[in-house]
Amino acid sequence: MxxxxxxxxxxxxxxxxxxxxxxxxxxxxxxxxxxxxxxxxxxxxxxxxxxxxxxxxxxxxxxxxxxxxxxxxxxxxxxxxxxxxxxxxxxxxxxxxxxxxxxxxxxxxxxxxxxxxxxxxxxxxxxxxxxxxxxxxxxxxxxxxxxEVDPRHPWRQWTVVERREETPDVASFLLRPADDGPPPAARAGQYVSVRALMPDGTHQTRQYSLSNALGDRLRRITVKRVASVAGAPEGEVSHQLHRTVRAGGELTLSAPFGDVVLDDTDTPLVLVSAGIGCTPMVAMLEHLAATGSARPVRVVHADRAPADHALRADTRRLVAQLPEARAEFWYEQDAAEEAGARTGLMDLDGLDLPADADVYLCGALPFMRAVRAQLLQAGVPARRIRYEVFGPDLWLAHAEGCDARPPGSRKQAPRTSRSVGPGPFTASCSSRTRSG
The missing domain is CATH 1.10.490.10 (Globins)
Known part of the structure; x- marks a missing residue:
């Protein structure tokens, strides 16, 4: 007060x-x-x-x-x-x-x-x-x-059970607690911090969404190697993980956190993502499949090309397991290589999305701004649109009283990077962009 x-x-x-x-x-x-x-x-x-x-x-x-x-x-x-x-x-x-x-x-x-x-x-x-x-x-x-975390000792060692190359720039790491104890509770959509030792002897921490179902003892993170673009440096943590982490090694992780999580309701669900923003969406799909959900689900994803679409096969498999699920993919290149995919940038016109759906967005800020504008124009209430930002949140649009009109142009490329992790005292309305 x-x-x-x-x-x-x-x-x-x-x-x-x-x-x-x-x-x-x-x-x-x-x-x-x-x-x-x-x-x-x-x-x-x-x-x-x-x-x-x-x-x-x-x-x-x-x-x-x-x-x-x-x-x-x-x-x-x-x-x-x-x-x-x-x-x-x-x-x-x-x-x-x-x-x-x-x-x-x-x-x-x-x-x-x-x-x-x-x-x-x-x-x-x-x-x-x-x-x-x-x-x-x-x-x-x-x-x-x-x-059940002591903030003075928030870290735990995890063993890398498997490393899987998803695309040329994306790898998944399947993990189990190194102490063989039970993994901490988590909800679909949450992330963990990874604390990495860098070549100069210092530690850097980034957040990565859990990208699998949370019912067993294994957890998965999926890491995009962030390239240097337009003068910005390459992602130092993502490159370090890609260079050094192999099966049998260890990673230092936090407990799962994050408030953009899947609610267990029967409300229609729309999952909208671009690039590596697919990771929390796949975790949500896995949870729905594991619980036998009959919830209506629309999965909408945009990427550069099918070969760059991480977890594409997992997404197709999970959608097929859900009786009321459908998927729509957009690719800027080579769309003909994926059955039913559309060419170009994402356009929600004509998808007939339910106005009472819970919508989750994850991707680069320009992409999410454009998609949110389309959703609002289609009649989806702002209160039903939730978003996850990878990096410091420079978008205050969803806060009450700060609705800065996002650019609705679809000319902004639907790409994103998923090496994440802002420092403390930073994000005003959300969570984690290219920080690598």
Whole structure:
């Protein structure tokens, strides 16, 4: 609850603070890592730091949280923070780290805004920060308790039972607990963090969706090797896993987290994905098949070519097992190689999707923006559309009060990468893009 004294101060200063947030967060991260370099060892994503995506997501989360408080000062916008809390739990973020962030963030605010930060302004924004931090700490404590995870020791060793090459750039790793204990509970659509030792001796952590059914002792992750594109560096963790992980080796994993999960209802279901965004969708299909679901399901996927479509055979097999399931595939190239596939970019016109369906999206942000626009135009309510972002979430469109109109053009290529993992204190409305 934002106090009556702070609300008008936040309302008056939010435009100025928002305009300076990119500079503030850039200075914040630069100073914090210079003085606390150990935080780059496993907790923060170096790829997202280099690209600037992490600071943009942090700025967006602060602005969105402040806007939500102003819209309803009597409540805490916990739903807005759910994705962040799940991400933090998957990284082992602890309560004391919020004090570290506070120290460097408010130092950066003072340095950037100077004399504009009066005692009254500092007090009001301090209140916003601790309201946000307190809500996250409470949610994360609940998540740790439910997962039976000690945040000081969130990691567990898993043995690689099998490595399977799905496409030239995608590999699946079938895993079992190295201690032969039971695997942690999980829900279809969740992800795990993988903590990898890099050649320079530091650790980097990325999140990968569980891509198989969750009823037995084995878990599967499916990893796309992220290439260097348009000057962006290649994905260092995805390349490291592809280079070094073989059957018989081990991986260090977190417990499963993530709030974009399959609900067990009879509502019609539409699963829309592009590229490696298919991974949580395949897990959902496996769950439906394993439970004998008769739920109506439409699987809609776009990719560059059939040869690049990871888990394509699994998708076909699972759809065939479900009595009320159908699949539609779009390929930019070589569509004739896949029976019934369509050529070009995804177009939902004419698919006759049920307006009462629960819709799950996963893919690159331009793809999801375009698809969401098509779904809304087709009459699917926004509340029924859920999405998973691989990387820092720079799309705030689904939050109440922040519906930035996405570009509806279908000229944006439906491609995505699935090496994932933002650092903590970053994602404002969602979860994990090209971070590798």
């Amino acid at each position: 934002l106090s009556l004294e702070s609300a008008p101060v936040i309302r008056a200063t939010l435009p100025v603070v928002s305009e300076a947030l990119d500079e503030i967060t850039a200075r914040f991260y630069g100073t914090m890592f210079a003085e606390r370099p150990e935080l780059l060892d496993g907790l923060f994503n170096r790829g997202n730091q280099a690209s600037g995506e992490q600071r943009k997501a942090l700025a967006g989360s602060i602005a969105a949280f402040a806007q939500a408080l102003l819209a309803d000062p009597e409540t805490r916008p916990d739903a807005l923070l759910s994705r962040i809390a799940h991400k933090h739990a998957a990284l082992g973020v602890t309560e004391d780290q919020y004090s570290i962030v506070h120290k460097y963030l408010f130092r950066a605010i003072g340095e950037v805004l100077g004399d504009a930060v009066t005692a009254e302004v500092a007090s009001a924004w301090d209140e916003v920060y601790w309201l946000m931090a307190g809500a996250l700490v409470a949610q994360e404590a609940r998540l740790y308790q439910e997962a």
